[in-house]
Amino acid sequence: MSEREEREIDGSRRSFLKKTLGTCLTVGAATAATGCSDGNVSGGEGWLPEQYNIPGNYPVQVRGRIPIDRGNPSITRDDRKCILCGQCAEVCEKSEAVLFNYELPLKDDIPCIHCGQCTLWCPTAAITERDEKESVLHALENENLHVVVQTAPSTRVGLGEEFGLTIGINVESRQVAALKALGFDSVLDTNFAADLTIMEEANELVKRVVGQIKAPLPQFTSCCPGWVKFCEYFYPDLLENLSSAKSPMQMQGALIKTYYAKERNLDPQKIVSVAIMPCTAKKFEAARHEFNSSAYITGYENIRDVDYVLTTRELARLIKIKNIDFNNLPSASYDPLMSEYSGAGAIFGVTGGVMEAAVRTGYYMLTEQRPPDALFNLTPVRGLQGVKEAVLQIPNVGELRVAVVTGMANSREVLKRVRNGDAPWHFIEFMACYGGCISGGGQPRSALPPSDAVRAARINSLYTADEKSVKRLSHENDEILEMYKIYLGEPGGELAHKLLHTHYIDRSMHLTAKKALA
Amino acid sequence: MSKGVLVDLTKCIGCGSCYVACKLYNENKWSDKAPVNGKAAKLADENWTVVKEYNISRDNCNALRFVKKQCFHCEHPSCASACFTSALRKTEEGVIVYRSNLCVGCRYCMVACPFEIPKFEWGKAFPVVTKCMMCYFRVINNEKPSCVSVCPTQVMQYGDRDELLVEAKLRIDSNSAYIKHIYGENEAGGTNWLYLSDVPFAQLGFKTDISDKPAAAYTSRYMSLTPILGAAWGLVLTGIYFINKYRKKNAAEKQMKANDSEGGNNA
Numbered sequence: 001m002s003e004r005e006e007r008e009i010d011g012s013r014r015s016f017l018k019k020t021l022g023t024c025l026t027v028g029a030a031t032a033a034t035g036c037s038d039g040n041v042s043g044g045e046g047w048l049p050e051q052y053n054i055p056g057n058y059p060v061q062v063r064g065r066i067p068i069d070r071g072n073p074s075i076t077r078d079d080r081k082c083i084l085c086g087q088c089a090e091v092c093e094k095s096e097a098v099l100f101n102y103e104l105p106l107k108d109d110i111p112c113i114h115c116g117q118c119t120l121w122c123p124t125a126a127i128t129e130r131d132e133k134e135s136v137l138h139a140l141e142n143e144n145l146h147v148v149v150q151t152a153p154s155t156r157v158g159l160g161e162e163f164g165l166t167i168g169i170n171v172e173s174r175q176v177a178a179l180k181a182l183g184f185d186s187v188l189d190t191n192f193a194a195d196l197t198i199m200e201e202a203n204e205l206v207k208r209v210v211g212q213i214k215a216p217l218p219q220f221t222s223c224c225p226g227w228v229k230f231c232e233y234f235y236p237d238l239l240e241n242l243s244s245a246k247s248p249m250q251m252q253g254a255l256i257k258t259y260y261a262k263e264r265n266l267d268p269q270k271i272v273s274v275a276i277m278p279c280t281a282k283k284f285e286a287a288r289h290e291f292n293s294s295a296y297i298t299g300y301e302n303i304r305d306v307d308y309v310l311t312t313r314e315l316a317r318l319i320k321i322k323n324i325d326f327n328n329l330p331s332a333s334y335d336p337l338m339s340e341y342s343g344a345g346a347i348f349g350v351t352g353g354v355m356e357a358a359v360r361t362g363y364y365m366l367t368e369q370r371p372p373d374a375l376f377n378l379t380p381v382r383g384l385q386g387v388k389e390a391v392l393q394i395p396n397v398g399e400l401r402v403a404v405v406t407g408m409a410n411s412r413e414v415l416k417r418v419r420n421g422d423a424p425w426h427f428i429e430f431m432a433c434y435g436g437c438i439s440g441g442g443q444p445r446s447a448l449p450p451s452d453a454v455r456a457a458r459i460n461s462l463y464t465a466d467e468k469s470v471k472r473l474s475h476e477n478d479e480i481l482e483m484y485k486i487y488l489g490e491p492g493g494e495l496a497h498k499l500l501h502t503h504y505i506d507r508s509m510h511l512t513a514k515k516a517l518a
Numbered sequence: 519m520s521k522g523v524l525v526d527l528t529k530c531i532g533c534g535s536c537y538v539a540c541k542l543y544n545e546n547k548w549s550d551k552a553p554v555n556g557k558a559a560k561l562a563d564e565n566w567t568v569v570k571e572y573n574i575s576r577d578n579c580n581a582l583r584f585v586k587k588q589c590f591h592c593e594h595p596s597c598a599s600a601c602f603t604s605a606l607r608k609t610e611e612g613v614i615v616y617r618s619n620l621c622v623g624c625r626y627c628m629v630a631c632p633f634e635i636p637k638f639e640w641g642k643a644f645p646v647v648t649k650c651m652m653c654y655f656r657v658i659n660n661e662k663p664s665c666v667s668v669c670p671t672q673v674m675q676y677g678d679r680d681e682l683l684v685e686a687k688l689r690i691d692s693n694s695a696y697i698k699h700i701y702g703e704n705e706a707g708g709t710n711w712l713y714l715s716d717v718p719f720a721q722l723g724f725k726t727d728i729s730d731k732p733a734a735a736y737t738s739r740y741m742s743l744t745p746i747l748g749a750a751w752g753l754v755l756t757g758i759y760f761i762n763k764y765r766k767k768n769a770a771e772k773q774m775k776a777n778d779s780e781g782g783n784n785a
């Protein structure tokens with residue numbers, strides 16, 4: 001083995017992993033391959049091509065990996081770092097139900113829902129998000145531009161890990177301080193739009209339940225772009241079930257270049273809208289061509305609602321590049337107008353969180369009463385199980401049945417029942433990433449593979465934020481109520497529809513879904 | 519009995535596991551100049567195999583296809599016929615191997631190969647010719663070549679060429695989606711790597727003007743026509759010296775796997 005070790009003296013992570021992954025097997029194989037046990041070249045002296053006469057460091061347990069389209073807006077791969085461990089393929093197939101869930105040959109696309117779970121599982125970080133921090137730095141340097149940033153509910157409980165802090169620690173105010181230090185002109189909170197999403201989505205649910213709008217039940221949540229694309233690929237017949245409400249990021253983005261620009265007297269064309277997300281699929285979402293409502297409203301054709309999405313990891317890199325001493329930053333607070341949030345908005349990043357937030361406000365909308373205490377700690381939809389269910393009694397309305405699904409592989413059974421018409425639920429929350437956005441594909445990578453302990457720590461941190469909030473109901477958010485009053489009108493109203501709602505695209509022609517899975 | 523690989527292009531998802539396996543197994547460096555994937559993928563001295571992307575039209579729909587390229591391992595390898603030092607030669611398993619210390623750098627093989635497979639290490643001080651050697655060490659140990667073993671969708675099947683041909687015929691007969699042609703069955707007199715596809719091979723960058731006659735029959739021409747031969751006589755002698763040396767050694771070697779006596783001149 002001494003020769004082998006010498007050859008790997010570069011100590012790269014790849015060779016280290018190659019060595020540790022298949023140590024025992026490799027030793028045997030290397031010995032056999034080199035024939036060094038008896039000093040002879042095995043396989044006939046003389047005609048063995050000489051590169052086989054030297055000890056190889058080929059990992060013995062090689063497994064195939066996921067394909068990545070070179071044009072994938074969310075993820076990319078450095079082949080040089082790949083050790084063919086097959087982890088990416090495993091998570092994509094087993095947990096996200098994408099890889100091998102379609103028949104071959106391919107059609108015109110390499111199916112991917114951009115969830116980025118593969119970036120978390122890849123042990124060598126060969127797979128990463130498509131890095132856009134340079135573009136953001138560029139925008140920040142341009143003094144003519146007003147660069148607005150929004151931060152998702154989950155990044156605040158992940159970012160600290162990049163700076164050696166306790167897993168799950170909530171670094172909300174330090175994150176704001178870091179963004180200000182980086183030069184963003186305004187720091188807004190996506191939690192605000194999470195509350196807004198609830199206003200629109202709960203309103204839609206109530207209308208579906210009482211039959212005011214003709215759309216099927218159960219209603220599906222639509223805030224996870226990975227799930228939305230999954231549904232578009234594999235369940236185009238159920239797109240009507242998807243809530244037409246945009247995701248919080250896209251609502252916030254649409255409002256930044258309209259409402260915010262108006263209130264702040266800014267030229268929408270000079271605003272650059274950046275989003276810090278725990279998610280790689282958000283890069284894909286921001287690039288969906290239909291997400292330019294602000295262009296539609298303002299008449300400036302070329303503007304986009306969200307210009308750049310950075311993952312939590314990219315933000316950490318930005319902070320490090322700029323030598324900002326994150327751990328010693330003084331706390332700072334979000335800029336007003338679009339940053340207030342309730343505890344309900346705070347838990348959007350957790351599996352079951354959107355559901356819990358929605359039923360709190362849905363209850364209020366149906367009964368005009370404050371929801372009972374049980375809805376402030378809706379234990380049946382909390383936790384890391386793949387599928388969770390709850391039945392709520394709504395006075396004068398009856399039962400409201402809800403389900404929560406995390407990890408797309410867990411969605412198949414539920415969706416099968418919806419397809420067959422034997423689904424008892426009124427409302428189902430889907431999140432592509434197991435555990436919710438707190439373990440999204442853009443969150444920090446710990447030294448170990450993604451684990452439930454890490455997920456639970458981040459989840460608890462968000463539930464604590466909810467508990468500590470004075471307001472825990474989306475419909476009590478004053479900035480939101482004010483915005484409806486002076487700008488949007490009614491939830492589900494005309495302008496709200498133009499800015500905050502969307503439509504979906506049947507993508508089933510891009511793949512042949514496996515019949516057995518339907 | 520020739521070993522071969524049946525490549526069913528309809529199953530390829532373009533993941534590139536095969537070229538990574540090839541790089542790792544053969545310890546070839548990554549090249550900045552020659553991409554291993556995408557539309558510009560090209561074989562190079564360090565890329566023994568690449569996966570090239572094609573956007574084509576099939577039944578009036580856009581289709582994305584990938585083609586894994588490497589040496590075809592010809593039944594009658596013109597590269598080996600052209601090589602007068604027998605640096606390139608065919609083993610009894612049908613693998614075309616290459617031994618760099620016999621190579622004099624004449625590059626006749628590169629001219630002779632109908633598929634433009636052998637590449638020259640232009641960037642090196644002491645350049646040699648390189649190409650896929652079908653993971654020869656694995657082959658003689660009854661293992662699949664690295665690229666074959668790692669493919670997640672089993673695009674490639676490794677086995678005896680005769681059996682692979684039977685399997686290939688079965689597949690194209692039982693599924694109308696396939697083009698009714700096994701690329702490599704007759705091309706250049708037959709190759710050990712065989713391809714199936716559901717779009718015309720011409721659209722996937724396969725040469726369709728390749729004669730069914732083994733090109734090796736003509737290759738003596740390359741040698742007699744070249745004036746370099748005279749100038750390089752010294753090198754040739756060196757080559758012959760090596761050949762003889764290895765022939766003697768090999769003759770004594772009972773366990774010898776490669777078929778030495780056939781050399782490259784088995785046309």
Ligand code: SF4
Nearest residue numbers: 092112113115116118
């Ligand atoms: S981003 Fe998600 S869907 Fe795409 S390859 Fe990675 S794991 Fe699979």
Ligand code: SF4
Nearest residue numbers: 082083085086088122
């Ligand atoms: S997880 Fe990373 S290292 Fe492992 S096969 Fe996939 S890309 Fe390669």
Ligand code: SF4
Nearest residue numbers: 589590592597631635
């Ligand atoms: S002639 Fe070309 S394709 Fe055939 S064995 Fe030689 S290098 Fe390979």
Ligand code: SF4
Nearest residue numbers: 540650652653663665
């Ligand atoms: S057979 Fe071996 S040398 Fe040839 S392309 Fe495959 S991995 Fe590379």
Ligand code: SF4
Nearest residue numbers: 530531533534536669
């Ligand atoms: S490993 Fe298989 S599926 Fe992947 S590119 Fe190579 S041949 Fe295609």
